[in-house]
Amino acid sequence: MTVHPGGTIGVNQSAGATTEEDISKVPTDSPAPDKWGLSKERISPAKYRPLRIDEAELADISGRGGAKRFMLRNPGNDTYVRLGEEELFLWNLMDGRHTVRDLALEYVSQYAVPRPETLLNLLELLSSNGFLKGEPPPAMHPMVVQSQKRRMLASLRRLTHYLIHGTLAAKHIDRYFDWLYRHAAHYLYTPPALIVIIFLILADIAFFIYFFLIQHVDLLISPSGVHIVDIVSLMLIVYGSLVIHELAHGLTVKAYGRRVLRAGFMLYFGLPLAFTDTTDIWMKPRRARIAVSLAGPCANAAVGGLLFLIAAFLSEGTVRDILLHGGILSSVVFFLNLLPVAETDGHYIIQDYLEIPRLRSKALHFISHDMWLKSARRKPWARDEFTFLMYGLVTVAGTVFLVYLGIHFWITTGSKVVDEVIRRPHLVLEIFGVLVVIAGISALFYGLLARKRHITAEHIVGLQRKERSDITRGK
Amino acid sequence: MATKEEMKKIAIRAIEDDRFRADLRADPAKAVASMGIEFTPEELAEIKELRAKAVAAGLRESKGVAPWCALIF
Numbered sequence: 001m002t003v004h005p006g007g008t009i010g011v012n013q014s015a016g017a018t019t020e021e022d023i024s025k026v027p028t029d030s031p032a033p034d035k036w037g038l039s040k041e042r043i044s045p046a047k048y049r050p051l052r053i054d055e056a057e058l059a060d061i062s063g064r065g066g067a068k069r070f071m072l073r074n075p076g077n078d079t080y081v082r083l084g085e086e087e088l089f090l091w092n093l094m095d096g097r098h099t100v101r102d103l104a105l106e107y108v109s110q111y112a113v114p115r116p117e118t119l120l121n122l123l124e125l126l127s128s129n130g131f132l133k134g135e136p137p138p139a140m141h142p143m144v145v146q147s148q149k150r151r152m153l154a155s156l157r158r159l160t161h162y163l164i165h166g167t168l169a170a171k172h173i174d175r176y177f178d179w180l181y182r183h184a185a186h187y188l189y190t191p192p193a194l195i196v197i198i199f200l201i202l203a204d205i206a207f208f209i210y211f212f213l214i215q216h217v218d219l220l221i222s223p224s225g226v227h228i229v230d231i232v233s234l235m236l237i238v239y240g241s242l243v244i245h246e247l248a249h250g251l252t253v254k255a256y257g258r259r260v261l262r263a264g265f266m267l268y269f270g271l272p273l274a275f276t277d278t279t280d281i282w283m284k285p286r287r288a289r290i291a292v293s294l295a296g297p298c299a300n301a302a303v304g305g306l307l308f309l310i311a312a313f314l315s316e317g318t319v320r321d322i323l324l325h326g327g328i329l330s331s332v333v334f335f336l337n338l339l340p341v342a343e344t345d346g347h348y349i350i351q352d353y354l355e356i357p358r359l360r361s362k363a364l365h366f367i368s369h370d371m372w373l374k375s376a377r378r379k380p381w382a383r384d385e386f387t388f389l390m391y392g393l394v395t396v397a398g399t400v401f402l403v404y405l406g407i408h409f410w411i412t413t414g415s416k417v418v419d420e421v422i423r424r425p426h427l428v429l430e431i432f433g434v435l436v437v438i439a440g441i442s443a444l445f446y447g448l449l450a451r452k453r454h455i456t457a458e459h460i461v462g463l464q465r466k467e468r469s470d471i472t473r474g475k
Numbered sequence: 476m477a478t479k480e481e482m483k484k485i486a487i488r489a490i491e492d493d494r495f496r497a498d499l500r501a502d503p504a505k506a507v508a509s510m511g512i513e514f515t516p517e518e519l520a521e522i523k524e525l526r527a528k529a530v531a532a533g534l535r536e537s538k539g540v541a542p543w544c545a546l547i548f
Contacts, residue, residue: 046490071532080532087529104486112479113521114486116496122529129531249537266538279535289535296537345537357530 050103050123051096051133058088059283063355071282072131078261079129080282082357086111087122094132167275169264173250177263180247181254189255197302204305208331211308211324218412228430231417235434237326241300241333242274248299249276249292249345256281256288286352293348297337304330332405339398340391350394354387363388363395481512 057073061082068085083091089110093103100119108114126132170176187193211217250260253276262277281292304327311323338346343360351359366388374381421427477485485507489496498506503522507514514522 046487082530082532084529101487101490104490105483108479108482108486112482113518114482114489114499115522116486116489117500118529119490120496125529125531246537273538275536275538277534277536279532281535282532292535293537343536343538348535348537357532 045120045123046099046101046104048100049096049098050094050100050126052091052094052126053131053133056131057283061283061285063286069355073280073283074130077130078279079131080279081125081129081131082282083122086115086118090119090122091126094126096133167262167264167266169262169266169275169277171262173263174260177250177254177260181251185251186255188251197298200302200305200309201298202305203309204301204327204331204334207308207312207327208304212328212331212408216408216412217324217328218416228427228434231431232434233322234325234329235438237322237329238333239274240326241303241330244299244303245296245333245337246274246276248295249278252292252295253278253281256284256292258283286355289352290349293345293352296345297334300330300337301334304328304334336402336405339402340395341398341402346398350391356384356387359388359391363391367392476515477507477512477518481510484510485512 053074053076055075057075059071059073060068061071062068068088070083070085070088072081072083072091073079074081086107090103090107093106098106100123103119104114104116107119123132188197246263250263253260258280260276261279264275266273266275278292281289307323307330308327311320311327314320314323337344338349340347340350340360347360351357356362362384366385371385371389373379374385485499488510489499495506495509498509499522503519504514
């Protein structure tokens with residue numbers, strides 16, 4: 001492409017040629033090439049010819065009546081990039097023949113307005129997420145240098161992350177979810193089953209309010225003081241609830257025909273939790289994404305409702321107490337996961353409903369920084385910024401509820417456990433013994449799985465993905 | 476009102492010249508005036524409108540929050 005002295009523009013779309021090839025194609029019998037001009041051409045982002053990867057998967061995730069939205073998936077590294085209609089137009093032109101300058105011109109021809117940021121932002125995103133073949137565009141180089149400078153910091157972050165959020169994940173877990181869905185769980189996604197589930201959820205909420213918030217039932221089973229059976233049963237119930245929760249997320253991903261990328265256990269500030277990577281549901285529209293996020297908490301509420309209903313037909317006794325406590329704890333898991341106090345299911349539901357990716361980080365940044373700056377300068381707020389404030393208020397309300405739950409647990413159950421420990425110190429040893437047994441069984445379980453090579457060092461992959469997305473976000 | 480050819484000239488310069496791109500983002504009217512081009516208010520509004528919708532979709536990791544997390548928070 002050349003810009004003629006008269007100001008007219010011509011586009012030369014020589015197929016398949018990169019800038020380096022352009023240089024090598026200079027005829028030997030021609031006058032000596034302008035070396036400075038050629039060097040300039042080599043480092044010019046405008047001359048770069050982006051070439052999209054062949055294996056990228058594209059899905060239309062537009063909602064009803066809204067703007068067109070598309071999701072691109074890179075199956076090589078399981079990264080996802082959301083595009084608008086204009087960016088899809090540019091993506092389709094990235095065939096290795098059009099230069100960046102050509103793309104800018106095609107954009108103007110199509111949309112009548114030059115928006116260089118749209119094109120450059122897209123190139124940076126695609127390049128950093130592996131959607132383009134070959135070397136990154138020249139403009140990307142400062143980005144790479146910057147990330148190299150941060151290598152030391154990244155190592156330190158990796159170590160801290162492992163200690164606080166270390167994960168142990170089964171990489172090929174999708175085949176197990178797939179088997180379970182096809183052989184049994186698909187019945188749960190039929191209309192009659194969904195009606196029963198809704199009934200159980202409503203029953204759970206009603207029973208929870210009655211037993212936990214009105215009767216203030218404690219979570220201890222033994223009538224004569226705290227025993228190790230109380231601790232073990234509480235732990236089993238909670239871990240059972242979490243496994244059901246994660247199963248529901250994964251199975252709902254399968255119900256929508258997508259893949260569960262990883263699942264397993266992780267440390268969350270030192271406490272073990274189950275987790276499921278449902279990132280692949282990005283390839284489906286908003287409704288599917290909300291359904292996947294809702295599935296986990298709703299499964300807990302449905303199980304809770306079932307336990308409450310069975311307990312209601314039983315006479316006083318240990319079995320009834322265990323079912324009652326199972327119901328209460330399942331309900332607590334249901335409510336906790338709907339609160340948007342961290343990146344919980346509730347957070348994802350709000351984020352998907354509003355169609356604002358990275359809602360939490362944007363909202364926190366606005367509330368902690370921009371909101372005060374704009375208020376001081378008396379600048380008007382954008383529509384999204386009111387949403388950020390509302391999200392912040394919901395988070396505060398959720399935190400208040402969480403603090404209430406913490407205090408309630410302490411008064412009804414925690415203080416009794418501590419009193420018992422002071423009176424009978426060997427209870428601590430008993431609890432410690434149970435934890436050691438659980439850790440031993442878990443290690444044995446993972447060891448067996450690792451021998452089958454299903455367990456991978458996925459936390460490293462996860463961290464790399466997180467780092468990459470941080471860099472993309474310019475953190 | 477800018478012609479299509481003028482719009483193309485702006486697009487090329489914005490891609491090749493970082494400083495011009497920054498000026499175009501900060502003050503489009505002033506930036507294009509430096510090229511001898513004048514924008515109508517409608518064109519200015521169009522160019523100011525943020526159309527970049529491409530965004531990296533982050534991880535979706537469901538972490539089942541257990542009741543004892545209430546104590547951590």
